[in-house]
Amino acid sequence: MNAKILFVDDDVNLLAAMQRNLRKHFTLDTAPSGNDGLQVIRRAGPFAVVVADMHMPGMDGVQFLEQVRTLAPDSIRVMLTGNADQQTAIDAVNRGAVFRFLNKPCSPEELIATLELATKHHELVRTERELIEGTLTSSVKLMTDILGMVAPAALGRGQRVRASMVRFGQWLNLAPLWELEMAALLSPIGFASLPASLLRKLEAESDLSNAEKSVLKRIPKIGHDLLCEIPRLKNVARIVLYQQSHFDGSGFPDDGTAGAALPVGSRVLKILLDRMDMEADGVVKQAAFWAMNERTGAYDPQLLAQCFQCFENFLANTISHDAKVSAVSLREAAAGDVVVSDITTPAGVVLVGAGSSLTAMMIERLRNFAEFGDLKEPFFVQQAAPAAAASAPAAVAV
DSSP, X not given: XXXXXXXXXXOHHHHHHXXXXXXXXXXEEEESSHHHHHHHHHHHOOOSEEEEESOOSSSXXXXXXXXXXXXXXXXXXXXXXXXXXXXXXXXXXXXXXXSEEEESSOOHHHHHHHHHHXXXXXXXXXXXXXXXXXXHHHHHHHHHHHHHHHOHHHHHHHHHHHHHXXXXXXXXXXXXXXXXXXXXXXXXXXXXXXXXXXXXXXXXXXXXXXXXXXXXXXXXXXXXXHHTTSTTOHHHHHHHHTTTBOTTSOBSSOSOOOGGGSOHHHHHHHHHHHHHHHHHTTOOHHHHHHHHHTSTTTSOHHHHHHHHHHSXXXXXXXXXXXXXXXXXXXXXXXXXXXXXXXXXXXXXXXXXXXXXXXXXXXXXXXXXXXXXXXXXXXXXXXXXXXXXXXXXXXXXXX
């Protein structure tokens, strides 16, 4: 199938000529203005290449390609103009990130050669993106699988705060939302490094030594170091690093970063995690707001107020009030099922906490306990809906 090209120019005669000259080589769409071009992209995109004339009424070529860069970042952008000057070229490159800059009149042979190079570059960009997203998805799945095996309570905590982060991020219109969602899910990833003895003490809520408290304090740094070398996760790693930082700069890490210099995702995560802990202790609604508001310097005051507007009573819950609750055996359980009440051993040791979404590795861990008769069945879950096709990094199902 020929590559899809969008050609935008206010000269209708030129557009007709392009249709005649290029239709044998490419699938060509045209638009007579920048606004019309954006509508075509929304309606008929994506396009491998977008070609725009510089001088158009209303929205010039640089302005148009700048918006294309946001709307369809994988499309390769080409500028065509009859009045080239240095500043136009600089703006086209810097703002529109153009692949090539062509002067009018441009011969059909030169234009076709440029478009062929651009379509090849588009294929390389698309392949690289798919490779990076595949690597990202696999890396996140591996980390959450390991965390679910080693510290399922920590993974469950990440899953629960992710639900609130998504809703709050949408409320605040924060972007990119997938980075916030990923940071919330992976905020406890550092727990995977803890010794089993310390994890048992945490699960039993036992008193900790000063040395153990010191190890826990470094959890965000451990998480950051695990994430920062993974493609596209540098911003996520930074959010995880500052998740326990106070708005006034105190807390961890003690590097002086404060206020607006803290990632907004970290400021939100700090509020959500602390509010989740308060709800677990029975401090909810207005009482929770008063208590958090009294922690001078701990939170971004504007985000704190917004949090209690978005979640007037309780944070988002992974357990739905509408979905059916089923009693299932381990054999009937599936990845994605949400645990409604704790899954425990016969002695009452919690293996998977309520509100956690089961993963394949969690189920494997439960099988190991069941092999030794150390799993209480049946347990109660809300069964997962049929899986949808994943299309973005944020669609990692864990």
